[in-house]
Amino acid sequence: MIPAQFDYVRAGSVDEAVSALAEHDEDAKVLAGGQSLIPLLRLRLAYPEVVVDVGRIAEMHGIRDDGSHLVIGAMTTHAEVITNELLRRHCGLIAEATETVADPAVRHRGTFGGSLAHADPAGDLPAVALALDAEFVIAGAGGRRTVSAADFFVDYLQTAIEPAEVLVEVRVPKLGDGWGYRYEKFQRVAQAWAIVGVAAAVRRSNGSIAEARIGLTNMGSTPIRASAVESALAGTGAGEVAAACEAAAEGTSPPSDLNGKADYRQHLARVLTRRAVTAAAGY
Amino acid sequence: MVKISITVDGERHEDEVEPRLLLVHYLRERLGKVGTVVGCDTSNCGACTVHLDGNSVKACSVLAVQADGGDVTTIEGLANGEWHPVQAAFKECHGLQCGYCTPGMIMAAVDLLANNPAPSEDEIREGLEGNLCRCTGYQNIVKAVQLAAEGGAR
Structure with a gap:
């Protein structure tokens, strides 16, 4: 299918992007790598009057070290994320999850920020960002503001980004010594979306788990933090992981669709959380 | 219409295109590069894969305007006198x-x-x-x- 007609603005800077968005407000859509938006345009599920291309804004590319955090430009591609040495060293969970996103050709175009701003609950990166307490730097007419991951994901395909705003970069706290991580994704076939995914980061101390951060993919209309498991895991050893992970589906209302019913997804969440935590803890 | 400049299989092209024109349609319908085919139309199948600036991309999920200034290699540009x-x-x-x-x-x-x-x-x-x-x-x-x-x- 061929997209409906739209006007095209190629923004040269964040300010230009924000002005173009402010001018057209809800009739405009931001184009990043296009790997979600272009299929939506083709299927005419989206028909903006104006597309604002932010793909060439230099400031929005690349990954830099900011001491306690890594700062990932929203337009950094998945392929760049996977091969970035800084990221692999300090936020390896992001690299591991990104390797499971779509396929190599899509990862060459798709971007870290685009994927998060699209906020598909079956996407892999939102749960990772939530588990790692990432912070989202959003630019608008009034300047820039920072939103925590807990407040960023609002609903199905909805984030805290307003129509006349653009996501510039994402700040992710580095995982220091003692942290292990794992992204467990259950899918039917290669390159498919996650039926359920679990992002786990675990810090061990003196042979037991001192701290755990767990994000769930596709267990509701937004990524969900498995807080009950996180509390249950604190201070536990290898023998107690399975029991703690029984709480993984608590408070979730996952979708029922052709890939599985809600209760099946809740079962998967428990199993995948156990696997992810066990691997992350090195048990 | 948007003006684009794009190198395809070693040849430079200057064209005016609609923003909604997909790279795969630009290659096939404007340049006659019909070696690149349209398969699923929804970026699943990869039949339309070409290289953009040295990386594989699905040409059905790239707008021609996004490839402006870029260097595209299609299956037709792969052989250099003899098979790749x-x-x-x-x-x-x-x-x-x-x-x-x-x-x-x-x-x-x-x-x-x-x-x-x-x-x-x-x-x-x-x-x-x-x-x-x-x-x-x-x-x-x-x-x-x-x-x-x-x-x-x-």
């Missing part, structure tokens, strides 16, 4: 049945080998996960990539 080694390997191993997925499969395989010159069988299968062969002829496709990696095809 991956093309030769697909011929040698009969890495095709109906042949519809072949242009995209070869472009994805060339990209895979550029990043990983000696892939394992698993790495080949994972590297080609974005390209579907509806004849399910994967066995010989994998063999062809292995042969090309070994430098066995001429």
Whole structure:
């Protein structure tokens, strides 16, 4: 299918992007790598009057070290994320999850920020960002503001980004010594979306788990933090992981669709959380 | 209309295009590069895979305006007087049945080998996960990539 007609603005800077968005407000859509938006345009599920291309804004590319955090430009591609040495060293969970996103050709175009701003609950990166307490730097007419991951994901395909705003970069706290991580994704076939995914980061101390951060993919209309498991895991050893992970589906209302019913997804969440935590803890 | 300048298979083109024009349609309908085919139309199958600035992309999921200033290689630009080694390997191993997925499969395989010159069988299968062969002829496709990696095809 061929997209409906739209006007095209190629923004040269964040300010230009924000002005173009402010001018057209809800009739405009931001184009990043296009790997979600272009299929939506083709299927005419989206028909903006104006597309604002932010793909060439230099400031929005690349990954830099900011001491306690890594700062990932929203337009950094998945392929760049996977091969970035800084990221692999300090936020390896992001690299591991990104390797499971779509396929190599899509990862060459798709971007870290685009994927998060699209906020598909079956996407892999939102749960990772939530588990790692990432912070989202959003630019608008009034300047820039920072939103925590807990407040960023609002609903199905909805984030805290307003129509006349653009996501510039994402700040992710580095995982220091003692942290292990794992992204467990259950899918039917290669390159498919996650039926359920679990992002786990675990810090061990003196042979037991001192701290755990767990994000769930596709267990509701937004990524969900498995807080009950996180509390249950604190201070536990290898023998107690399975029991703690029984709480993984608590408070979730996952979708029922052709890939599985809600209760099946809740079962998967428990199993995948156990696997992810066990691997992350090195048990 | 938006003015774009784009190099395709070594030749530079200046054109005016509608913003909604997809790269794959630009290649096929404007430039006559019909070696690149449209398969699923929804970025699943990879039949339209080309290289943009040296990386594999699905040309049905890139706007022509996004490729402005870029360097595109299609299946038609791969051979340089003689078959590209991956093309030769697909011929040698009969890495095709109906042949519809072949242009995209070869472009994805060339990209895979550029990043990983000696892939394992698993790495080949994972590297080609974005390209579907509806004849399910994967066995010989994998063999062809292995042969090309070994430098066995001429």
